[in-house]
Amino acid sequence: MKKRLFSTIALVCGAFLICLAIAADLTGKWTGSIKTPNGDFPVKYTFKVDGEALTGTADSDQGSIPITDGKISGNNFVFNLNFNGTPLKNVGKFYGDSITIDVNFQGTNLHGMLKRVEEKK
Template identity: 55%
Template sequence: MKKTFTIAALLVCSFAAAFAAFADLSGKWKGMMKFNDMEFPLNYTFKVDGEKLTGTIGSDQGEFPIADGKIKGSDFTFTLDFNGEKIPNTGKYYGDSTVITSEFQGMKNKIKLTRAQ
């Protein structure tokens, strides 16, 4: 009985921790993307609803919606449509930062994001 209760308590705590990670990714993030020796400031806004991730990415080029967003634990994926080209993105949420790998024109770019103030 005691062992069953302990296992059940661990499962509930694990679920609660995973749910907290989902909730914490929501909000505004900022980072800098390097591409061909140039740097571009980016602003991300994420919204998490269950395992669905939505939001936008803002840059000097304008604001673009993210599509096909999914989140599972601390890992997430989405695509960005930039001038008709679909750009796949994968990310990992670390609590105080987020790292996104974006693949564009055959090149992979890592972008570290921090919470926007």
């Protein structure tokens, strides 16, 4: 009985630590593009994870927009951007060194793929 209890506790703790490691790995700089009807729109994101909170910025040639209401759960995350007064809900999934982001912009579903920017050492 004690062996089974110990095994269960170890599995739960291990799963929790894996989730924390995945969340921490999203922190950093990412670059890629969002596919639009007018072609690819290049973007850069800087993410910072603190527990389940996600903050940072979305950067493009048009400027920088702060990420608001960001949340992360495992390898899934959501956040909002205020683009010229229009709130944009972003839904993403983390895959290690790449992420996908889906956003609905004025009724059009847009999809993006980003890669982690390698930090120079």
